[in-house]
Amino acid sequence: MKSQSLVTAILLGLLLFTLFPLNSLITSVSCSSFDSLDFSIIILPDTQYYSRDHPEIFTNQTQWVADNAVDLNVVFVLHLGDLVENGDSVSQWENAAKSMSILEDSGVSWEVLPGNHEFAGDENLVNYNNYFGVGNFSGKSWFGGSYPSGTNNNNFCFFSGGENEFLIFNFQYQPSDAVLAWANTTVAQYPSSRVIVVTHEYLGLDGERTEEGNHIWNNFVVPHADQVFLVLCGHIHGEANRTDVVNGHQVHQLLSDYQDSENGGNGWLRIFTFYPQEEEIRVKTFSPYLNSYETDANSQFTLSATNVIPEFPFLGFTLPIAIATIALIFYRKKLSPNPK
């Protein structure tokens, strides 16, 4: 009987541990609504008109990110492409580089990708690679690699959040089959990472994928829908959201581009805050330039993140342990029908 009590105690202990893992016990003590597992990524949509006409608004955005990086636990800053309006304008590249250097100086992880306006002619990404080349990123702990080799035309990066590992794939405007083949080979090396795809053109205002969007969807997102939970794009002026379910996995796909607003975009950016314990990502559209939030339904919303961060890392054990514990309790009761 003693050994049965011991086994029951161990099983009960395991059951409690799997239901209430250590991190949730620790964080439940915290009074803050923003706990140690929560984290944010920041999205900078098309900045091309700022680089041309309003560099101060671009700088205001990156300065705000730097100033709030600790409070929001910003783990990564992403750009949706079209850093500049004219790929051959050195002054616009200088402006973009100056604004983004604030992130560099703040120590926040960041990367970029080429939109259509980065090209200074057919296939010419010389200026892009001069100002945002692989040499700027290759020494960073969060930089995974790039394609084609020696360029920063496409790249992948790492970040950690909520005790999980994430991968970001930044695809150039209209990535070729070769780019997607590189990404397929790369992602296969990180089967347990959650994946975010960022590319310039993907969704239209009607929420339908463009032809290029479908190219990426069919050749990268769908084959890895167990990992890819978020696709972000700009290019088309406005906002649109869609969520598809592939083999039970939700894939959220979001367009944001504010360049039609006054002053080339009025400084609007997006804050994605991940709340692992609530299994939610809360998206906010904010302008540090206006000090204002855009709160309509397609600018501020919550995404389900059930397949993003496993809340109970040992969930696979919970059910068998629960059944075993209950079975053992019943078995003991049957052996001693009149406990004294």
Ligand SMILES: [Zn+2]
């Ligand atoms: Zn564009």
